[in-house]
Amino acid sequence: MKILVMNCGSSSLKYQLIDTDTEAVLASGLCERIGIDGQLTHKVNGNKIKDEEKNAMPNHEVAVQIVLDALVDKDFGVITDLKEIQAVGHRVVHGGEKFASSVVITDEVMQAIAECNDLAPLHNPANLVGIQSCQKVLPNVPMVAVFDTAFHQTMPEKAYMYGLPHEYYEKYKVRRYGFHGTSHSFVSKRLAELTGLALDQSKLIVCHIGNGGSVTAVQNGKSVDTSMGLTPLEGIIMGTRSGSIDPAIVEFIAHKENKTIDEVMQVLNKESGLAGMSGLTSDFRDIRAGKAAGNPLAAVAMEAYIYCIAKYVGAYAAAMNGVDAIAFTAGIGENAIEVRKGVMSYLGFLGVEIDEAQCQITGEEVCVTTPASKVKVYIIPTNEELAIARETLALVKK
Numbered sequence: 001m002k003i004l005v006m007n008c009g010s011s012s013l014k015y016q017l018i019d020t021d022t023e024a025v026l027a028s029g030l031c032e033r034i035g036i037d038g039q040l041t042h043k044v045n046g047n048k049i050k051d052e053e054k055n056a057m058p059n060h061e062v063a064v065q066i067v068l069d070a071l072v073d074k075d076f077g078v079i080t081d082l083k084e085i086q087a088v089g090h091r092v093v094h095g096g097e098k099f100a101s102s103v104v105i106t107d108e109v110m111q112a113i114a115e116c117n118d119l120a121p122l123h124n125p126a127n128l129v130g131i132q133s134c135q136k137v138l139p140n141v142p143m144v145a146v147f148d149t150a151f152h153q154t155m156p157e158k159a160y161m162y163g164l165p166h167e168y169y170e171k172y173k174v175r176r177y178g179f180h181g182t183s184h185s186f187v188s189k190r191l192a193e194l195t196g197l198a199l200d201q202s203k204l205i206v207c208h209i210g211n212g213g214s215v216t217a218v219q220n221g222k223s224v225d226t227s228m229g230l231t232p233l234e235g236i237i238m239g240t241r242s243g244s245i246d247p248a249i250v251e252f253i254a255h256k257e258n259k260t261i262d263e264v265m266q267v268l269n270k271e272s273g274l275a276g277m278s279g280l281t282s283d284f285r286d287i288r289a290g291k292a293a294g295n296p297l298a299a300v301a302m303e304a305y306i307y308c309i310a311k312y313v314g315a316y317a318a319a320m321n322g323v324d325a326i327a328f329t330a331g332i333g334e335n336a337i338e339v340r341k342g343v344m345s346y347l348g349f350l351g352v353e354i355d356e357a358q359c360q361i362t363g364e365e366v367c368v369t370t371p372a373s374k375v376k377v378y379i380i381p382t383n384e385e386l387a388i389a390r391e392t393l394a395l396v397k398k
């Protein structure tokens with residue numbers, strides 16, 4: 001079956017057309033600057049066919065139409081008729097407590113997603129616009145919503161309740177939700193396969209470390225704790241997000257710098273993390289280069305980054321009373337040798353033994369611990385689009 005996977009942001013739209021029989025990506029791409037000056041990058045077999053081509057894209061509906069036109073283009077199209085697209089899988093960021101798994105999209109589901117808008121005001125409305133635009137252009141094609149939060153709905157209360165007055169949970173559903181669920185689910189399943197563990201009898205920790213990052217404890221195939229919270233701001237230090245800090249810092253900085261709460265939140269979301277600590281950028285490669293050039297702030301940022309990831313791994317080993325295997329994934333997790341090695345260097349007490357040679361391999365599935373290592377550590381490239389396609393297939397086949 002050919003499934004279109006859609007990931008809509010407020011001014012962007014990422015897509016992949018996946019043949020689920022072979023799991024091959026037939027075409028992929030990105031529309032950026034929707035509503036500004038519209039820019040399409042379209043790839044077939046990984047090769048760029050259109051590179052940042054300007055297109056009038058006043059809204060998402062037009063962007064969807066441009067993507068569909070590219071897919072059926074008579075010169076470089078990968079399908080001859082739009083009827084070949086048998087389903088669309090949409091990434092939706094926040095499913096609140098309403099969605100513990102992916103669902104076929106109906107009017108009621110759209111309503112329920114809209115009710116979660118407060119929890120993800122930047123993302124959910126854009127996701128809804130993307131779905132509505134696809135429904136207009138592909139009216140009879142089944143659509144599925146795959147939520148970033150759904151995998152974490154298995155967390156026990158002790159993991160998701162904050163130490164706050166209970167009324168905030170009752171009135172506003174203030175609690176830990178967690179994100180990157182599609183990736184944590186995909187990678188934890190693969191980690192169990194690679195280590196030969198039965199998923200339903202395993203204690204795994206997945207470190208999804210990209211520009212955003214989160215660490216998840218997966219016990220017996222279920223998320224039991226995760227580092228992101230009500231929003232993706234909590235947890236480890238990230239590219240531009242502070243991660244967990246003393247909440248009193250918000251008031252302190254607001255007073256000292258004469259800023260509003262919204263302005264301080266902007267600092268915590270966009271101007272902190274690796275970028276803010278180093279004074280460089282959020283890109284890990286710039287931090288690495290800065291450290292190599294003797295920039296002391298870059299060196300501290302990298303040390304603090306590695307240290308906080310290691311602390312979450314330690315905490316989750318305690319939360320599960322043990323850990324069988326650990327995976328690193330996403331841009332930094334898959335590629336940054338110093339991060340995986342740095343984190344592992346804190347984990348000798350768990351029985352993690354680094355394999356120096358294996359540890360140098362990047363960008364592919366690899367075990368980076370020795371055969372004798374009590375806890376195995378793997379690098380596993382994540383593939384959220386494929387995971388969304390698989391979820392979509394499972395629901396539309398029913």
Ligand code: ADP
Pocket residue numbers: 209210211212213239282283284285286330331332335336
């Ligand atoms: P997101 O999806 O959250 O935007 P990614 O998973 O794409 O993020 O990860 C982006 C991060 O991965 C950037 O900080 C980038 O510097 C880092 N990265 C990509 N390639 C490498 C590499 N070869 N070495 C180190 N870091 C890398």
